[in-house]
Amino acid sequence: MPKKITKIAxxxxxxxxxxxxxxxxxxxxxxxxxxxxxxxxxxxxxLPPDVPRVPKAxxxxxxxxxxxxxxxxxxxxxxxxxxxxPRHKPNPTCFWHDLDGTAKMSLxxxxxxxxxxxxxxxxxxxxxxxxxxxxxxxxxAAIVATALDQRPQGECDVEFAVxxxxxxxxxxxxxxxxxxxxxxxxxxxxxxxxxxxxKAAN
Numbered sequence: 001m002p003k004k005i006t007k008i009a010x011x012x013x014x015x016x017x018x019x020x021x022x023x024x025x026x027x028x029x030x031x032x033x034x035x036x037x038x039x040x041x042x043x044x045x046x047l048p049p050d051v052p053r054v055p056k057a058x059x060x061x062x063x064x065x066x067x068x069x070x071x072x073x074x075x076x077x078x079x080x081x082x083x084x085x086p087r088h089k090p091n092p093t094c095f096w097h098d099l100d101g102t103a104k105m106s107l108x109x110x111x112x113x114x115x116x117x118x119x120x121x122x123x124x125x126x127x128x129x130x131x132x133x134x135x136x137x138x139x140x141a142a143i144v145a146t147a148l149d150q151r152p153q154g155e156c157d158v159e160f161a162v163x164x165x166x167x168x169x170x171x172x173x174x175x176x177x178x179x180x181x182x183x184x185x186x187x188x189x190x191x192x193x194x195x196x197x198x199k200a201a202n
């Protein structure tokens with residue numbers, strides 16, 4: 001069981017950052033270190049033509065400072081999870097774990113300030129094991145996996161754009177007996193709840 005938790009604690013973002021640094025342009029580099037990424041990064045200049053644009057840029061500044069507030073206590077209870085634990089490097093992230101308890105799942109939400117939003121994923125999609133475009137409500141998203149498709153083991157990573165230059169990764173790991181039946185269902189539900197929080201704050 002600790003092995004599962006370790007996987008969640010090291011999200012896909014680090015791997016993508018290395019790949020992006022190897023092949024990305026200057027516009028795909030990390031956000032400036034002088035402050036958190038905001039809706040000011042929403043410019044769609046020079047984005048690849050196949051990258052879908054967001055309907056409205058959402059400011060994430062306050063959630064980068066306190067990432068566990070990206071889900072309210074009521075929303076966390078939907079998944080029967082306990083209080084989250086924040087981490088700010090390499091990205092603002094919150095982790096909720098209850099693999100052995102009632103929830104039998106873990107959840108992480110990371111604000112991907114270290115790359116160029118969904119454009120960073122689209123540029124590297126040929127290198128991914130899984131890249132499936134989707135939507136979280138009306139915002140563009142993708143189901144992603146770098147080296148190995150872990151969905152049969154109950155793990156799923158969904159990333160959705162909040163501006164044309166910033167995205168959020170939502171990852172779940174399930175320990176339920178039917179975890180392979182619909183591994184991305186809880187992930188999409190969690191991403192939808194995150195989006196609700198962001199819309200309410202904007």
